[in-house]
Amino acid sequence: MKVFFRLVKIYLASVFNFKNFKAQIQKRKKKGGQTVTRNSKAKILGMAVLFLVVFAEFLFIFGFFIFGLYGTAQAVNNISILFEVTAVIISFMSLLFGFMLTVSTYYIGEIEEQFLSMPIKPRTLFASKFCANSINSLITSFAFFAVLMGIYGYMESPPLIFYLWALICSLAIPLPMISACYFVNILIMRFSKVFKNKNVVMAINGILGMALALGFNYIIQSAAGSDPEALYKIVESNAVIFQNYGLYYPPIKLVGHILSEPASITSFLYLVVLIALCGALPALVIGLMSKLYTESLIGFNEKSVKKLEAKQVSAFLHKNIKSSSPFMAYLKREFKMMNRTPVYLLNGPFSIIFMPTLIIVISIAKGTNLNNVPPHVLDFMQGNAGFVITGLAAGFLGSMTNIADTALSRDAKFIPFIKSLPIDIAAYMYAKLAHAMIFAVFAIVIGVGFAGFVFKFGLLHIVLSALVALCFSALVNLVSLFLDTAHPKLHWDNPVAAMKQNTNVVFIMFFNMIILAISAVVVFFTMNSYLWVILIYFCGIPAAVFAVLIKPYGIYAEKKIESIEL
Incomplete structure (x- = not known):
């Protein structure tokens, strides 16, 4: 377990980049021929304000949406829709952001090759990375569920057990999505050489991020242009779909049952089932695909170099090596x-x-x-x-x-x-x-x-x-x-x-x-x-x-x- 937690710490440092963040908030001054570093209070304050503003903006948008959805759910007399839609949003975001994160951190550099040369079990190595990459989704899920708990708690004054069940749901919902991301990525990386290139991976990641931003803006702007009556009709007309989709992805429906009647015995039983389902998928992926994961890391980011024959060198130099002004050379570079x-x-x-x-x-x-x-x-x-x-x-x-x-x-x-x-x-x-x-x-x-x-x-x-x-x-x-x-x-x-x-x-x-x-x-x-x-x-x-x-x-x-x- 000591190896597992140390690996998690290393991967967390890579995902959240603590080292570079620390360097960003430091001042460097030369003193007596040596470079002295110390934390800059102004930079720390600026970073904190920027983070809080951006984070609060996202939570405000989500809170505004949840508040409107709460009124609509009350109007159709189906409060479970509020929790189910929230779970759908969290699942969707966990899938998209999780895919981008698991792709971009699939191979973090030469340190991965060093891990492979050490006596570390594949299951331990993969489980530690899975855990580190899940933290981001878990934090996001908890933040969004906290907004839900605040609004619903203020409006309905539910029993205290509601908050505990909501906390557990927020931590369980992202796990199947992260598992699905790794399942797909491992198969792609293991059996395809095209994607075992850091630049290709980052290009795909950037395109997906932009597509996500465009889609998110379209949804937000469309919702902002809809009046409450129109939103009410949309939810009411699709209530039957919400009643049936639990057959295709049970965790969403389970969250609705758990949080709509948190004090009941059935709520506790549904919670046990939710934990079992959401925990089973990560366990299966880690247990069955760890070896495939470590095998996919071998040769990652390798580049094939074509060796020129003697007769080709002259043509290559004539075609690619040309004199130009220094400024144009700098610009081409x-x-x-x-x-x-x-x-x-x-x-x-x-x-x-x-x-x-x-x-x-x-x-x-x-x-x-x-x-x-x-x-x-x-x-x-x-x-x-x-x-x-x-x-x-x-x-x-x-x-x-x-x-x-x-x-x-x-x-x-x-x-x-x-x-x-x-x-x-x-x-x-x-x-x-x-x-x-x-x-x-x-x-x-x-x-x-x-x-x-x-x-x-x-x-x-x-x-x-x-x-x-x-x-x-x-x-x-x-x-x-x-x-x-x-x-x-x-x-x-x-x-x-x-x-x-x-x-x-x-x-x-x-x-x-x-x-x-x-x-x-x-x-x-x-x-x-x-x-x-x-x-x-x-x-x-x-x-x-x-x-x-x-x-x-x-x-x-x-x-x-x-x-x-x-």
Whole structure:
């Protein structure tokens, strides 16, 4: 058991990344030739506030949904529907998030190979990872059930045993879903070589995450557009289905029986059956598939290298090795580094496609017809304020690719090598800015093109919108590069952390929002001004600030990178 708990601790550290989180909240200062680290109270407070805001937002949305569902369940005189629907939601989320988590942590690196070489039983190894990966779903399930307990407890004042039964249900419901995720993943990884590649796995994981976000938004926006009477009719018309689906997935129906009459003897018996069913699936998967799991780890992430024959070398060099300017070489390197790690592309630049798609999904869910915009909206958007708003929105999209604000962080592992080469550091960093701006231009084309199509812009309006967007995104990307150069994330275990666990991304997001808020105020007071006045505010000033900062940035970057020691 000691080995099991130590393995769980290792896997938990990998899943929740405690080491990198600790590094994120620390300050590093040089004192007497040595680097001294200490916890930053400001960073701890900021992280805590951010976590609480995001977590509270999800719970608020769920609580609002549960409160409406409670009233509907009371109206149809079937309170068990409230608990069954909650169990369905938790099961669905456990399946989706569980699949993403089990895929992304299926192989966590060379340490897995070290475990295989140790005298650790396959069952112990797999059980410890199963336990560690279940914690996330269990915490989520408990949080959502806590909202349910709070609302139902306030409205109905149930006996105390209700809360104990609800707690047990919240811990039992996710387990079959995690078991199903591992059952599928083990079979795929064991008998298919295509998926035994970390980049392929992370790409699939990112696509699934985006699909989940789009689907979740569609459901929330559709529900938000429905009146209580419509929701009542939907639940009432599907009450028969809720009565019958327990035959296909018994745990859902059992939760309804347990929590609707918690003080009865039958409730206790149903609880025993629920625990037995939800515990049996993990036991079967761990007991029967542990050996398959350990076998699937062998050779994970191996790469086949084709050896060139002597006569092929000349053709390869002629085709792939070509001289170019140092700046173009640096720029090509940026694209190759991003393409080699798909998680960078999916979590950053892909947002310029994802965010417009999200707007379209929300519009469809709300029943909005983008081809039939009200005349007064068209008149407003075709005025001076319209091209500024469009430009700011497109510029915001172009500055949210997370390229500039993670540029140096993503290169942290290569900084010692870069410093050893006779390269121009300023040009090297300017190439990173150019990389960000290429994607920004792509975002501007999408953003301005989309707005131009919806609001029927003329050519001049499109050009002015693009000009505002270009000036805005150029300035924000330069500020982002400044920030990541000043405070790069130098210590990370995998490429995901350099982007997804980088506080610079959060700061730039807030900076963008502040700039947009200030710009909105300026738009309000200048919308009736002359065109040249508006252009000075939204093109001239950002362009001037950019021109003033661009040269000092190169000098600062050279000094900063020279001072970095790893």
